[in-house]
Amino acid sequence: MIKKVQLPLQTLNLTVGFAVWVLISSLIPFIVEDISIPPERLAIVTAVPIVLGSVLRIPFGYYANMIGARLVFLISFIILLFPVFYISAASSFMDLIIGGTFLGIGGAVFSVGVTSLPKYYPKEKHGLVNGVYGIGNLGTAVSTFTAPIIATQIGWTATVKLYLIVLVIFAALNFFLGDKAEPKVKAPIMDQIKSVYKDEKLWFFSLFYFITFGSFVAFTVFLPNFLVSYFGIEKVDAGMRTAGFIVLATAFRPIGGWLGDKFPPLNLLMVCFAGLTGAAVVLAFSPSIGLYTVGSLIIAVCAGAGNGLIFKLVPTFFNKQAGIVNGIVSMMGGLGGFFPPLLLSVVYSMTGSYSIGFMAFSQVALVSLILVIWLYYMDRLKLASDVFESTxxxxxxxxxxxxxxxxxxxxxxxxxxxxxxxxxxxxxxxxxxxxxxxxxxxxxxxxxxxxxxxxxxxxxxxxxxxxxxxxxxxxxxxxxxxxxxxxxxxxxxxxx
Missing domain, CATH: 3.30.450.20 (PAS domain)
Known part of the structure; x- marks a missing residue:
C-alpha cells in the first residue's frame, strides 16, 4: 500500500516545494508597494531562489538514494518554515534576498522524486512516471495564480504565512506515508561523479534541460512583472496568464514522457527544440499581445514535452548513477531559469527592447537542436559499433x-x-x-x-x-x- 502512495505523495510534495520556490516572484507586484526595490534589482530578487534551488539538486538527488525520499522531503519542509516566516516579516531588499535564497530548497526537491520513483516501476514506464511526477511543476502555477488573489484580500504578508500551514501538513504526511523501506543506494558522492563526468551525454542532457526547464522557470518568473509593465494589464490578469503558461507546460511534461516511452525520444526532442527556436524568433519581433501569447504557448508546449523526454533519457543511459545524474541535469535546468531573466533585464535596460534577448534564446535553442541531431547519429553509430565489436x-x-x-x-x-x-x-x-x-x-x-x-x-x-x-x-x-x-x-x- 505504501509503495502505491509514493507517486501521488511525491508529486504533491513537488507541487508544494515549487509553490514555495516562486513565492516571491508571485507576490512581487504587491511587495514592491511596501518595499522599495530599484527596477534593475527586481530580476535579482526573483532569480535568487533559483540559484540555491538549482545547486542543491545534486546533493538532494544523491541523498534521495542514500537515505530515501521520505526523510529528504520531511527535512526540507521543516527547514523551509524558517525562510517563509522570515519573508512574511521582511521590510527591506536584503530581507528578501536572505529569505529568498533559502526558498531555493523548495526547488531543490525536484531531484528527489526523479531519483526515487523509478525504483517502483519497470524501465519502460520511467518516462511516464517521471512525467507524472513533473506535474508537480503546477506548484508554480498555484502560487502565481492564487497568491495574488489572496493578497488582494488579506495582504501579501498574511498570504506568505499561509504557506507555513501547508508546509507543516506535508511534513506530517511524509512522516506517516513516506516509504521507510525504499531501496537505498550507498556509494560515495565523488565516486559517482567520477564515474559519469566524462560521459558527454551527461553534459548534453544538462544543456538540453538548461534550455527546456530553464525556459519554463524563466517565463514563470519573468511573465507576471513583464505583462504588467510592458502590456499594462492588471496584476491578477498577468498572474492568470502566467498560470495558463505553467499549466500548459506542466500538462505536456507527462505527455512528453509517455511519448518517449512509445517513440524514439531523441527524434521527439528535435521537434521540441525546433519549436522553441521558431517561437523565440516570433517573440524577438516584439509582437502584439495576441502573437506574444501564441509564441509563449508554443514555448510552453515544447518546453514541457522536452522536460519529460529528457528524464526519460537520463535513467535509460545512467541507471546505476541516476541519483547524481538527475541532480546534475536538474541543477542545470534550474540555473537555466536564473540567467534568462537577468539577461532580458540587462538587454532591456541597454536597448529599451527585449528583442535581442529573445533572439539570443532562439539561437541557443537552435544550437541545442543541432546537438540533438548530432547525438542521434552518434547513438546510431555507437549501436553499429557495438554490433561490429560484439558479433x-x-x-x-x-x-x-x-x-x-x-x-x-x-x-x-x-x-x-x-x-x-x-x-x-x-x-x-x-x-x-x-x-x-x-x-x-x-x-x-x-x-x-x-x-x-x-x-x-x-x-x-x-x-x-x-x-x-x-x-x-x-x-x-x-x-x-x-x-x-x-x-x-x-x-x-x-x-x-
Whole structure:
C-alpha cells in the first residue's frame, strides 16, 4: 500500500516545494508597494531562489538514494518554515534576498522524486512516471495564480504565512506515508561523479534541460512583472496568464514522457527544440499581445514535452548513477531559469527592447537542436559499433582498392592477427594457396556484377594453421554506384 502512495505523495510534495520556490516572484507586484526595490534589482530578487534551488539538486538527488525520499522531503519542509516566516516579516531588499535564497530548497526537491520513483516501476514506464511526477511543476502555477488573489484580500504578508500551514501538513504526511523501506543506494558522492563526468551525454542532457526547464522557470518568473509593465494589464490578469503558461507546460511534461516511452525520444526532442527556436524568433519581433501569447504557448508546449523526454533519457543511459545524474541535469535546468531573466533585464535596460534577448534564446535553442541531431547519429553509430565489436562472426572492411581498413575482435580471435598487424594490408595475407586464381577471378566477377558473394574457401591463420571458412563479401557503394568499400564476414566451419 505504501509503495502505491509514493507517486501521488511525491508529486504533491513537488507541487508544494515549487509553490514555495516562486513565492516571491508571485507576490512581487504587491511587495514592491511596501518595499522599495530599484527596477534593475527586481530580476535579482526573483532569480535568487533559483540559484540555491538549482545547486542543491545534486546533493538532494544523491541523498534521495542514500537515505530515501521520505526523510529528504520531511527535512526540507521543516527547514523551509524558517525562510517563509522570515519573508512574511521582511521590510527591506536584503530581507528578501536572505529569505529568498533559502526558498531555493523548495526547488531543490525536484531531484528527489526523479531519483526515487523509478525504483517502483519497470524501465519502460520511467518516462511516464517521471512525467507524472513533473506535474508537480503546477506548484508554480498555484502560487502565481492564487497568491495574488489572496493578497488582494488579506495582504501579501498574511498570504506568505499561509504557506507555513501547508508546509507543516506535508511534513506530517511524509512522516506517516513516506516509504521507510525504499531501496537505498550507498556509494560515495565523488565516486559517482567520477564515474559519469566524462560521459558527454551527461553534459548534453544538462544543456538540453538548461534550455527546456530553464525556459519554463524563466517565463514563470519573468511573465507576471513583464505583462504588467510592458502590456499594462492588471496584476491578477498577468498572474492568470502566467498560470495558463505553467499549466500548459506542466500538462505536456507527462505527455512528453509517455511519448518517449512509445517513440524514439531523441527524434521527439528535435521537434521540441525546433519549436522553441521558431517561437523565440516570433517573440524577438516584439509582437502584439495576441502573437506574444501564441509564441509563449508554443514555448510552453515544447518546453514541457522536452522536460519529460529528457528524464526519460537520463535513467535509460545512467541507471546505476541516476541519483547524481538527475541532480546534475536538474541543477542545470534550474540555473537555466536564473540567467534568462537577468539577461532580458540587462538587454532591456541597454536597448529599451527585449528583442535581442529573445533572439539570443532562439539561437541557443537552435544550437541545442543541432546537438540533438548530432547525438542521434552518434547513438546510431555507437549501436553499429557495438554490433561490429560484439558479433561472433569475423568482420574485415577494405577500401575500394582492397586494403584492409578495419577488423573486429572476432577476426582477431579466429585468425590470430591483431588489428595493428592487418590494417593497411591486403586480405591475401590469409590465403592458404588452396584456391586457384580462376576461383578468385570468378568470385570477384560475381561481386562486380551482383555486389555480393557467398561461399566456402580455405584460409590460413597467423600460426600457419589452415581452416575452412564460410565467407560473405558485400559491396558498399555511394548514391552514384561507385564502390566505396567491401565488407567481408566469415565463420570457421572447419570439420573436426
Amino acid at each position: 561472433g562472426q569475423g568482420i574485415l572492411v577494405t577500401n575500394a582498392a582492397g586494403t584492409i581498413e578495419s577488423v573486429n575482435p572476432a577476426f582477431t580471435e579466429l585468425t590470430g592477427y591483431s588489428e595493428e598487424e592487418v590494417i593497411g594490408r591486403n586480405p591475401n595475407i590469409l590465403s592458404s594457396g588452396r584456391q586457384s586464381s580462376e576461383f578468385y577471378t570468378t568470385m570477384w566477377g560475381q561481386i562486380g556484377q551482383e555486389g555480393e558473394w557467398t561461399g566456402k574457401l580455405w584460409n590460413k591463420k597467423k600460426d600457419g594453421e589452415e581452416y575452412l571458412e564460410l565467407l560473405s563479401i558485400h559491396t558498399v557503394t555511394d548514391s552514384t554506384g561507385e564502390v566505396l568499400r567491401y565488407v567481408g564476414t566469415f565463420t570457421d566451419i572447419t570439420p573436426e
